[in-house]
Amino acid sequence: MTNLTKINELKLKAQSLKVPILSDDGLLFLIKTLNENNVKSVLEIGSAVGYSAIALALHTGAKVTTIEREEDLVQMAKKHIQENNLEDTITLIHADALDVELDKNLKFDAIFIDAAKAQYEKFFNKYEPYLSDFGIIITDNLNFHNVDIETVSRGTRNLVKRLEAFKTFLQTHPTYESELFDIGDGMSISKRIKP
Numbered sequence: 001m002t003n004l005t006k007i008n009e010l011k012l013k014a015q016s017l018k019v020p021i022l023s024d025d026g027l028l029f030l031i032k033t034l035n036e037n038n039v040k041s042v043l044e045i046g047s048a049v050g051y052s053a054i055a056l057a058l059h060t061g062a063k064v065t066t067i068e069r070e071e072d073l074v075q076m077a078k079k080h081i082q083e084n085n086l087e088d089t090i091t092l093i094h095a096d097a098l099d100v101e102l103d104k105n106l107k108f109d110a111i112f113i114d115a116a117k118a119q120y121e122k123f124f125n126k127y128e129p130y131l132s133d134f135g136i137i138i139t140d141n142l143n144f145h146n147v148d149i150e151t152v153s154r155g156t157r158n159l160v161k162r163l164e165a166f167k168t169f170l171q172t173h174p175t176y177e178s179e180l181f182d183i184g185d186g187m188s189i190s191k192r193i194k195p
């Protein structure tokens, strides 16, 4: 079975289970960005069933560390990683990414934030010290499905506002330069401009 077939099967499985995963164009963009930046190690926040972690491992050759808090999803991701013989390439951590303390000596060339959207700023602040010099931080879902703020519930409205605040946080950050892209559900790439 080719890598592409394996990835497609996993995508269909996630979709049938209604587990949200990265869109096709978002994944292609991510792979291209990591390859262009010669990324050798990635930290992912939000594994779900392991779809993006496995796709990144297969298509970039980078070592992937991925954190997921939901037990059932961790079990599925573990199984999928094993089925793809990627146990030596992907480290799966079962934890709440906001609570877990990683080894302070770890460094990643890229960090991909794809977890609870209301917490993006917290994830960014907590994990940016783990970025290697001139590494990149990528986020997804910044457009939040392009909702019309007037027609949604108060909870969704608050989430949209939090994401808008996160975009401002990125654009005014003193040590990172960020670009927003209308790809997937809205992605960003932040590059450290001061080591």
Ligand SMILES: C[S@@+](CC[C@H](N)C(=O)[O-])C[C@H]1O[C@@H](n2cnc3c(N)ncnc32)[C@H](O)[C@@H]1O
Pocket (backbone or CB within 6 Å): 020, 021, 022, 045, 046, 047, 048, 049, 050, 051, 052, 053, 067, 068, 069, 070, 073, 095, 096, 097, 098, 114, 115, 116
């Ligand atoms: C959009 S899904 C991730 C999709 C995955 N990156 C992919 O494309 O295959 C978001 C995941 O983040 C997890 N998550 C949300 N908040 C988290 C947290 N604080 N710590 C760890 N995982 C979290 C959710 O349980 C969910 O599985």
